[in-house]
Amino acid sequence: MAAYILRRLVQSALILLGVSFITFFLLYVLPADPVRQIAGRSATAQTVENIRQQLGLDQPFLVQYWRYLSGLVQGDFGRSYLQKSEVSVLIAARLPASLLLMAGAIFCELVLGLTMGIIAALRRGTAIDQSLMIASFVGVSAPQFVVGLLLLYVFAVQLGWFPIGGYGTLAHLVLPSATLGILGAGWYSRMMRSSMVEVLRQDYIRTARAKGLARRRILLRHALPNAILPIIAMIGIDIGIFMGGIVVVESVFGWPGIGQLAWQAIQRVDIPIIMGVTLVSACAIVLGNLLADLVTPFIDPRIKVR
C-alpha cells in the first residue's frame, strides 16, 4: 500500500511537471504579448524593451522555464505582472472562497443527486422514475451560465430571497453552489439509481426480506450503505470538473475566488497568475483522482490496489 501511494505520488509529480511545461510553452508561443499589456499603448519601443528585459522575457524559452521551475520548487510562483503582488499571496487570498463554493456544490449535488437516484431506484419503471431520469438528463445538459442566470432571475431578482451577487453570508452561497452542483446532481442521480438497483438485486437483500425485516430497515441499514459507497469515491473526480465550472459560476455571481482571478489574468495576459491557477487546479485534479483511487479499496475490499 505504501509503495503504491509512493508510486502514485511520483507519477502525480511528473504529471504536474508536464502540465507546467505545456502551459508555459503555450503561453510562450501564443501570439499574446504580456509586455504590451504592462507598458500600455503609448509606450515607446525603448520602454517596452526595458520591461521585457526586467521580466526576463527576452531570454530563450528554456532559460525562462528553468527559472520559473526553480522558483516553483521553492514555493515561489513568481510575481503578477500587473497586480504588484506575489502570485502565491493572490491565490491564497482567493482560494478559501472557491473551496467554500465547491463544498457547497458537493453538498447540493449529493443531497439532490442521491435523493433523486434512490427514489428512482425504488420506483423503478414508473412515471416517477422516468421523470426523475429525464430531470437528471436536463441537469447534465444545462449550460452552467444559463442555470446561474435563471436562478438569479427567479430567486434573486423576482422573489428577492437571495442576494444578486457577492460574497459573505450563507445566503450568498446558496445560488452559486446550486449552479455549480446541478451538473453533478444529474450524474450522481443516474449513478445512484443504477447502484441502488444493483444492490437491491443481491441475495442478501432477498434474505433480509425473507427474514421478515421491515422494508424501511432493509433500505436504510442493508441497501443504502452499500449503494452509496461507490458514489462517495466519485467526489474526488468532481474536483476536476469544478475547476472548470468555477470560472463560469464565479463570473456570473461575482464570487471572489480563483476562477475570477484566472479569468481576469487571462484577459490581461498576466502569465504568472495563469500559470499559478493552472498548476493549483491541476494539483487539485491529480489529488482528487488519487483520493478516489485510494478510497475505493477501503470502501469495497473486493477491489484490490494494483
Next chain:
Amino acid sequence: MTDASLPKIAAPRGALARLMRRKLALFGIALIVLTVGAAIAAPWLTSYAPQEQMFDGLTIEGAPLPPGDAFVLGTDLLGRDLFSRILYGARTSLIIGVVANGLALVIGTLVGVTAGYFRGWIGTVLMRFTDLMMAFPALLLAICLAAIFQPSLWIVAMVIALVNWVQTARVLYTETTSLAEREFIAAERTLGAGHGRILFLHILPHLVPTIIVWGTLGISTTVLLEATLSFLGVGVQPPTPSWGNIIFENQTYFQSAPWLVFFPGAAILVLALAFNLVGDALRDVLDPTQRGRD
C-alpha cells in the same frame, strides 16, 4: 473469421430497430432533426436578417422589445430580431458541434488505437500524454487558448477539439488493447496480415459502436463548451450569432429583458439534451455488455 468476433459484430445489427423502440431516443432524434431543419431553413422561416438592426426594434427609450406580434421572441439590445438570431445561431452550434467533435474523434481514435495496438514505447508515451491532458483543467485551457488567439469559428472549433479528444482516446485505448489480444487477431497475424490490414479491417470495425456512442455524446459536450466560451466573450465573435454570444451581448439587460437569456439558453439546453438522450440510448443499444441492465 473466427467465432470470437461474432457477438460484437452482431451487436449493431438491428440496433437501429432497437433504438427506434426507445421513446427518449426518438424524442432526442426529433429534436436534432428539428434543429438541423431550422438551421438549414433559417432564411425561409424568418423575414429578418440576423444582423439587421431594426428601426422599430427598440422602444423609444432604446430598450429591447419583449416577445410580441412583430418579433416572435422579441428583440435584442441592438434592435435585432431574436428569433432570427437564434435560428442562425443554430448553424454556428451545429457547425462547431460537428467539426470540433469530428476532429476530437479523429485525434482520440488515432491516439487511442495506436497506443492500444502497438503498446511499447509509443503506447506509453501517448497514454502518459493523455494522462497529462486529463490533469489539465479543460475549460481553463480552452478559455486561455481562445482568449489569446483572435477567436474565429474555426479557431474555436480547433480549441474545443484540442481539449475534448482525451476521453475518446482513453476508452478506445482500453478496447483496442483487449481486442489486440483476441485469438482472431493473432490468427490474422499468423496468416501474414500487415498492421494496416489488421487495424483497418479487423480492429476499427469493432470500435465503430464505441466511436458512434462517444461521437454522439461528444457533440453535446462540444455544444456546451462552445456556448460557454462564447458566453465568456472568447468564443464565436459577434455579429456572427451564436447562442452563447447572444447571452453574452445581452447579459446587462437580463433583469429587465429575461427573454434574451431564456430563449437562447433553452436552445442550448435542448440541443445538448437531444444529443445526450440519443448517445445514452445508443450506448445501451450498441454495447452488448450493457444490454439487459438498466
